[in-house]
Amino acid sequence: MESETIRENLPQRIERDVLIDLLPHKGKMFLLSRVTQHDTEAHTITSEYDITPECIFYEAASDGVPTWAGFEFMAQGISALTGITNKALGRYPRPGFILSVSKFKAAVPYLKSGTTIVMKIKEDYRAEMTYSYNCELFASASDGAPAVSSTITVMETEDIMNLFKDE
Numbered sequence: 001m002e003s004e005t006i007r008e009n010l011p012q013r014i015e016r017d018v019l020i021d022l023l024p025h026k027g028k029m030f031l032l033s034r035v036t037q038h039d040t041e042a043h044t045i046t047s048e049y050d051i052t053p054e055c056i057f058y059e060a061a062s063d064g065v066p067t068w069a070g071f072e073f074m075a076q077g078i079s080a081l082t083g084i085t086n087k088a089l090g091r092y093p094r095p096g097f098i099l100s101v102s103k104f105k106a107a108v109p110y111l112k113s114g115t116t117i118v119m120k121i122k123e124d125y126r127a128e129m130t131y132s133y134n135c136e137l138f139a140s141a142s143d144g145a146p147a148v149s150s151t152i153t154v155m156e157t158e159d160i161m162n163l164f165k166d167e
Contacts, residue, residue: 008087012037014080022083023076024095028056031076033116038081040088043123045081048141049073050116064110067137070148071101074135077119078154096156099130104150108139111147115140129156 010018014035023030037046053060057069075098083093111117118138125132132153136146 008090010038010084010087014038014084019080019083022087022093023079024093025076025079028054031055031073032080035077035080035084036118038084040081040085043081043085043126045077045084045119045121047077047080047119047121048116049119051111051113053113058113059110062110064112066110067106067108067148070106070111070137071098071104071135071150071152073117074119074121074133074137074148074150075152075154077121077135078131078133078152081121081123082156094156094158096154099153099155100151102151102153104148106148107145108147111137111139117147118143120146124151129158130154131156 016033019032019035020030025031031049033048033050035045035047038044051065055065057065059066079096082096086093118141120136121133123131124134130153132151135150135152137148139147
């Protein structure tokens, strides 16, 4: 019940062990190592992921993750922002769906193992439970230009089962 939740403002740096409770992703599909910045009023977040051979998208032949998977890292950054926002508002995390990935551009073919990628996300648009985000993924924190950029549109729902009911 929402009335039983506790409002909590989280610190700017949030490590994986706390993040895992804010996102629906688990196991190998949990693709965030930490959040380094978030602003629930400006709707921005910066998150990181440490690329290792244990990543579900890792390809041994290239010793890295193909950049086409970048949309999922960015989408999980969005999920972290909504989880942090819901926590601050005293609500339980809500499920969401990717509606579209557009304007996808990749400057490199792979994100190399042993690096930490950085995702910078800013909300661009919202209407009811639909949100659009401008997303950039940097192959390292020192990069001046993104390795991947995209616009991702998502939908948040209060009742996931209601979406699949026959009317």
